[in-house]
Amino acid sequence: MTERLTADVTIIGGGVAGCAAAVALRRAGITVVLLEKGMCGAGASGVNFGGVRQQGRNLAELPLARRSREIWDRLAEMLGEDVEFQATGHIKLARSDADMEELERYAGDAAAHGLKLQMLGANATRAELPWLGPKVVGASLCAEDGAANPRLVGPAYARFARRLGAEVREQAPAIAAERAGEHFETRAEALTITSRFLVNTAGIGAGKVAGWFGEEAPLGPVVPNMLVTEPLPAFVTRSVGVCGGDVYVRQVARGNVIMGGGRGWGDADLNTSRPVTDQSLAGMAKTLDLVPALKGASIIRTWAGIDGEMPDRIPVIGFSATTPNLVHAFGFSGHGFQLGPVVGEIIAELITEGRSASPLEPFAITRFAGMAEAPPASAGVEH
Amino acid sequence: MADPIVAIVGAGPAGVRAAEMVARAGLKPILFDEAEQPGGQIYRQPPKGAARPGIYGLETKKAEAIHRVAPDLGNRIDYRPQTLVWNLFEDRLDLLRPEGYGDQRFDRLILATGAMDRALPFPGWTLPGVFTLGGAQIALKAQGVAIGRRVAFVGAGPLLPLVAHQYAEAGADVVAVLDVTPFLAKLSQLPGLMTEAATLAKGLWYTARNRLHRLTVQYGVRAIRAEGSGQVEALVYRDKSGAEHRIACDAVAASFGLRSETQLADLAGCRFVFDPIGRQWLPERTPEGRSTVPGLYLAGDGARIGGADMAELQGRRTALALLEDVARPGEADETARLDGALARQARFRKALENAYPFPAHLIDAVADGEIVCRCEGITAGALREAAREKDAGEMNRLKALTRIGMGRCQGRVCGHAAAELLARVRGVEVESVGRLRAQPPVKPIPVLGSAP
Numbered sequence: 067m068t069e070r071l072t073a074d075v076t077i078i079g080g081g082v083a084g085c086a087a088a089v090a091l092r093r094a095g096i097t098v099v100l101l102e103k104g105m106c107g108a109g110a111s112g113v114n115f116g117g118v119r120q121q122g123r124n125l126a127e128l129p130l131a132r133r134s135r136e137i138w139d140r141l142a143e144m145l146g147e148d149v150e151f152q153a154t155g156h157i158k159l160a161r162s163d164a165d166m167e168e169l170e171r172y173a174g175d176a177a178a179h180g181l182k183l184q185m186l187g188a189n190a191t192r193a194e195l196p197w198l199g200p201k202v203v204g205a206s207l208c209a210e211d212g213a214a215n216p217r218l219v220g221p222a223y224a225r226f227a228r229r230l231g232a233e234v235r236e237q238a239p240a241i242a243a244e245r246a247g248e249h250f251e252t253r254a255e256a257l258t259i260t261s262r263f264l265v266n267t268a269g270i271g272a273g274k275v276a277g278w279f280g281e282e283a284p285l286g287p288v289v290p291n292m293l294v295t296e297p298l299p300a301f302v303t304r305s306v307g308v309c310g311g312d313v314y315v316r317q318v319a320r321g322n323v324i325m326g327g328g329r330g331w332g333d334a335d336l337n338t339s340r341p342v343t344d345q346s347l348a349g350m351a352k353t354l355d356l357v358p359a360l361k362g363a364s365i366i367r368t369w370a371g372i373d374g375e376m377p378d379r380i381p382v383i384g385f386s387a388t389t390p391n392l393v394h395a396f397g398f399s400g401h402g403f404q405l406g407p408v409v410g411e412i413i414a415e416l417i418t419e420g421r422s423a424s425p426l427e428p429f430a431i432t433r434f435a436g437m438a439e440a441p442p443a444s445a446g447v448e449h
Numbered sequence: 450m451a452d453p454i455v456a457i458v459g460a461g462p463a464g465v466r467a468a469e470m471v472a473r474a475g476l477k478p479i480l481f482d483e484a485e486q487p488g489g490q491i492y493r494q495p496p497k498g499a500a501r502p503g504i505y506g507l508e509t510k511k512a513e514a515i516h517r518v519a520p521d522l523g524n525r526i527d528y529r530p531q532t533l534v535w536n537l538f539e540d541r542l543d544l545l546r547p548e549g550y551g552d553q554r555f556d557r558l559i560l561a562t563g564a565m566d567r568a569l570p571f572p573g574w575t576l577p578g579v580f581t582l583g584g585a586q587i588a589l590k591a592q593g594v595a596i597g598r599r600v601a602f603v604g605a606g607p608l609l610p611l612v613a614h615q616y617a618e619a620g621a622d623v624v625a626v627l628d629v630t631p632f633l634a635k636l637s638q639l640p641g642l643m644t645e646a647a648t649l650a651k652g653l654w655y656t657a658r659n660r661l662h663r664l665t666v667q668y669g670v671r672a673i674r675a676e677g678s679g680q681v682e683a684l685v686y687r688d689k690s691g692a693e694h695r696i697a698c699d700a701v702a703a704s705f706g707l708r709s710e711t712q713l714a715d716l717a718g719c720r721f722v723f724d725p726i727g728r729q730w731l732p733e734r735t736p737e738g739r740s741t742v743p744g745l746y747l748a749g750d751g752a753r754i755g756g757a758d759m760a761e762l763q764g765r766r767t768a769l770a771l772l773e774d775v776a777r778p779g780e781a782d783e784t785a786r787l788d789g790a791l792a793r794q795a796r797f798r799k800a801l802e803n804a805y806p807f808p809a810h811l812i813d814a815v816a817d818g819e820i821v822c823r824c825e826g827i828t829a830g831a832l833r834e835a836a837r838e839k840d841a842g843e844m845n846r847l848k849a850l851t852r853i854g855m856g857r858c859q860g861r862v863c864g865h866a867a868a869e870l871l872a873r874v875r876g877v878e879v880e881s882v883g884r885l886r887a888q889p890p891v892k893p894i895p896v897l898g899s900a901p
Contacts, residue, residue, distance in 0.1 A: 105843070105845075105846055107849075108845075108846075108849065112849060217849040217850070218849070218850065221839070221840075221846070221849065221850060225839065225840060295896065296856075296857050296893065320825070320852075331538075340538060341888075341889060342538075343536055343538070343541075343543045343552070343889075347550060347897075350896045350897060350898070351897075351898045353896070354896065354897075354898045355898075360896045361895075361896060361897070361898065362895050362896060362897075363895065363896045364857070364893035364894065364895060364896075365890060365893060365894050365895070365896060366855075366856065366857050366859060366890075366893050367855065367859060367888050367889075367890075368888065368889050368890065369888055
């Protein structure tokens with residue numbers, strides 16, 4: 067027998083953005099059913115690098131990232147548990163004079179958004195990170211950036227949403243959704259939900275959900291490839307990226323060094339991904355150029371995860387152009403982890419007030435009108 | 450048409466016999482093995498140049514026969530020792546050799562990846578001087594050293610009296626052999642055990658020899674703990690009547706059965722089923738050795754615990770199935786003979802498994818402060834809390850929340866115990882909490898540059 071539920075809002079997708087939306091909506095007294103195809107926070111939200119990074123983002127994302135960063139400071143208190151967020155600082159390395167010019171230009175642009183970056187010359191960079199390899203000529207440091215444990219954030223949000231009264235259904239993939247009069251009817255196996263609003267935070271599956279409403283969304287898969295060492299004595303004090311983004315490194319409090327770079331293999335339909343050995347070995351070599359001391363350290367695990375990527379590598383956030391009361395937030399292009407908390411709040415604002423306090427024009431889905439094709443897979447972007 | 454590339458992982462009894470059979474049919478198999486010399490764990494050889502006469506006991510002839518296969522086949526096989534197969538994706542194996550990384554494409558693959566000890570935490574199990582039974586045996590066989598002078602043996606499984614015997618013969622003072630399973634379980638399985646009378650006789654022989662060494666096995670032991678400050682100094686146990694005993698010792702060898710090394714089968718995408726007797730998830734395998742993945746075959750303890758004799762039979766039989774699948778003339782007589790022998794072995798193994806049921810009762814005795822995951826220092830209390838307070842109802846969720854299975858061993862040591870513990874806390878069958886997904890590498894690999 068099919069169970070029937072009624073709520074103000076149905077959310078498809080229990081990543082950080084979807085679960086944060088459930089939390090924000092419940093706090094505004096709105097009833098919520100959230101459908102997650104697997105386990106909450108186990109998709110791209112749970113297997114990413116864990117960077118809580120503003121530096122280097124597309125300038126259009128900076129107002130959102132600034133706002134999200136404030137939430138990160140009080141997240142543990144709000145969720146009632148530690149998610150291993152640490153403002154270690156994020157340092158972006160230049161390996162050429164051209165890189166250095168790029169960093170300086172970005173620092174100027176970021177300052178206009180209130181993001182303060184500190185430029186470091188070769189000597190200052192080496193004083194900051196004495197273990198760096200010889201290729202680095204300088205860097206820019208964002209002291210307030212850092213990292214958190216992605217495996218903890220999504221599940222913690224989901225549990226908090228439940229405590230606030232959200233109906234969170236895991237292992238419950240949405241099969242179909244349609245507009246029926248003034249409402250949405252959303253179906254999962256043996257479950258139908260009637261709601262006034264529908265939220266699409268379905269990650270790599272979001273293009274399909276948009277398609278149910280005749281909306282063109284050129285969403286392609288992006289599959290970051292990651293490796294982690296056994297615990298080592300603490301020495302990588304900052305989260306580290308480079309111009310070009312082809313390698314990124316951080317060390318967790320436990321001592322494991324996480325390195326990312328290159329692309330894994332993924333199948334969005336099968337909802338499965340695998341690291342790719344040639345990419346992992348290339349990632350090791352690139353990491354060694356920056357951190358020679360890692361030579362010989364044991365890699366204990368490699369992994370990959372699938373996120374949705376837009377052609378311009380910034381997400382879709384906002385109301386549907388075809389269907390009233392349908393809200394999209396997807397296509398975070400492999401760097402949505404830091405934005406997740408604010409995206410939840412923005413979704414709740416759109417539903418409760420019809421508008422957001424943050425500028426969403428760059429993220430309108432209408433920018434892809436006439437573009438149904440997925441973009442080619444990108445490389446060299448920090449996650 | 451070119452010959453298919455046949456790869457075999459593991460040069461224990463199963464892998465060696467499979468390689469021999471494939472070579473006999475005129476194909477040149479590639480035999481990968483982590484060790485320096487063939488034999489697997491059961492017939493592990495001492496380092497080259499070191500002689501250890503008598504270390505295989507009654508199994509000497511079998512061990513020597515396995516050791517001879519690869520050298521005797523010469524260039525009819527491509528034997529690659531000291532090669533770790535650390536990943537498998539589609540038709541490619543990723544390798545780690547002494548000179549660096551490599552890879553190998555294949556058309557057909559036999560996984561004969563063997564087994565390891567199944568660890569179960571008990572109070573004091575992390576004290577220096579506490580070893581797994583397999584570790585104790587390898588110390589003796591490969592390195593010619595005992596794990597201590599006064600050694601207590603504890604656990605469940607047919608290897609317990611065997612290794613105790615080997616230690617006594619080697620001159621160690623075996624101070625106790627404690628079996629946490631009931632003796633009645635063994636008696637009731639006698640009819641099944643009789644199907645392999647010779648093997649049963651060997652077991653009885655070891656038990657009798659142990660008696661000569663004044664080593665009687667205590668069955669039905671209810672609780673155990675290791676004690677000592679900085680080093681194990683005593684093993685304390687409660688016998689079947691509830692009385693507590695304290696035995697002074699400087700080493701403990703503990704074994705709670707074996708677990709199959711299934712990571713490569715998992716990475717290959719094999720379908721797994723839960724084995725309720727062995728209480729572990731295993732890749733599905735037909736009696737002939739075919740997996741659920743076309744072109745991929747499974748043999749020996751890596752697919753299901755069957756012991757060395759079964760592994761040899763399965764290695765041969767699986768190779769014949771492979772040869773049939775690539776349209777090579779098989780050996781019909783041999784096929785029938787192997788199928789008969791395998792059927793007898795299967796009855797014996799089933800009885801043996803029932804004789805040594807998994808001692809799940811020990812899980813409840815694991816105190817909250819006890820470490821379950823030694824790589825990451827995760828306690829039973831932390832696991833129980835995540836299971837109770839954080840909705841962790843499944844192993845991969847428990848892993849995400851607690852780091853269990855995220856350390857150096859990737860759950861090979863702690864995974865089973867954690868699953869048992871999770872199931873007990875949630876009040877469900879262990880089967881329903883699932884299993885840790887395998888992720889490459891199957892064992893740690895070094896960070897190397899492009900030119901290692």
